[in-house]
Amino acid sequence: MTSTTAFTLTRQSPHFGAHVTGIDLSSVDTSTAAEIRAALLEHKVLFFTDQSLDAERHIEFANYFGETTSSHPVMPALDSEHPQIWEIDSTDPTARNDAWHTDVTFVARPPMGAVLRAVQVPDVGGDTLWADLEQAYWSLSKPVRDLVDQLDAEHDGSHEFGDYLAQYGGNDWDGATVKRLDPVVHPVVRVHPETGRPALFVSPWFTKRIIGVSEAESRGILDLLFAHLTKPEHIVRHRWQQGDVAMWDNRNTMHYATLNYGDFHRVMHRVTIAGDVPIGIGR
Numbered sequence: 001m002t003s004t005t006a007f008t009l010t011r012q013s014p015h016f017g018a019h020v021t022g023i024d025l026s027s028v029d030t031s032t033a034a035e036i037r038a039a040l041l042e043h044k045v046l047f048f049t050d051q052s053l054d055a056e057r058h059i060e061f062a063n064y065f066g067e068t069t070s071s072h073p074v075m076p077a078l079d080s081e082h083p084q085i086w087e088i089d090s091t092d093p094t095a096r097n098d099a100w101h102t103d104v105t106f107v108a109r110p111p112m113g114a115v116l117r118a119v120q121v122p123d124v125g126g127d128t129l130w131a132d133l134e135q136a137y138w139s140l141s142k143p144v145r146d147l148v149d150q151l152d153a154e155h156d157g158s159h160e161f162g163d164y165l166a167q168y169g170g171n172d173w174d175g176a177t178v179k180r181l182d183p184v185v186h187p188v189v190r191v192h193p194e195t196g197r198p199a200l201f202v203s204p205w206f207t208k209r210i211i212g213v214s215e216a217e218s219r220g221i222l223d224l225l226f227a228h229l230t231k232p233e234h235i236v237r238h239r240w241q242q243g244d245v246a247m248w249d250n251r252n253t254m255h256y257a258t259l260n261y262g263d264f265h266r267v268m269h270r271v272t273i274a275g276d277v278p279i280g281i282g283r
């Protein structure tokens with residue numbers, strides 16, 4: 001356990017996942033936000049328990065860390081007063097995130113991070129898991145790291161969100177209204193823009209193929225990486241309590257919302273923070 005002036009931090013592993021206590025997220029100031037940002041850079045996903053944010057305070061908190069985006073490039077917002085909130089409600093069968101993914105990597109500038117609040121927690125089930133893509137990079141053997149350092153991959157959200165785009169029309173994203181979901185290319189290994197540390201930047205939901213290699217080679221490389229990313233050593237798991245807030249760095253993590261709560265009601269609110277164009281190693 002280490003202490004800072006503003007809160008107490010308890011690690012879940014040396015460099016991934018930490019519980020933050022002794023802080024009220026509804027009354028954060030600039031200097032506390034700077035300490036939270038430093039903790040996020042170090043631990044990649046932070047869990048804040050005993051919180052009671054409302055929609056306004058949730059957005060206000062996220063705004064300390066950068067420009068907040070619309071709810072999602074495609075999925076509608078909670079309501080017109082809260083265009084930044086994406087509500088994920090289990091009574092809506094489209095609101096599922098039971099696949100490993102880094103958020104919104106199918107656009108040129110994926111989010112830097114997100115703040116997720118548990119609004120309605122199921123009696124049982126519905127945990128969320130995160131994977132450390134920086135640790136997953138370093139736990140590859142050197143020859144495989146050398147290979148993936150050079151690669152780029154295509155990310156495509158059209159299979160998942162194309163129908164919703166047709167149904168709802170797109171939201172504003174990165175200064176323009178989303179009208180199409182064309183695939184984008186990102187480096188397979190991304191250098192973190194703040195820490196300079198490399199991390200894998202592929203995930204099963206949206207990364208579709210490796211560029212410049214055969215289809216069989218692409219499949220083989222992605223299968224190898226996808227199996228590697230989810231080794232238990234790379235994972236933290238959160239059992240939600242009502243009001244809990246999780247904040248993650250979306251530049252070196254991916255996550256998975258388990259769909260194992262039967263008919264219990266589960267509602268989450270996400271506010272997303274805008275990010276940069278991913279840059280590869282030595283580019």
Ligand SMILES: O=C(O)CCC(=O)C(=O)O
Pocket residue numbers: 088097103114116127128255256257268270
């Ligand atoms: O429902 C959850 O726990 C996570 C949903 C998700 O993937 C997200 O908020 O980006």
Ligand SMILES: [Fe+2]
Pocket residue numbers: 097101102103255
């Ligand atoms: Fe997500």
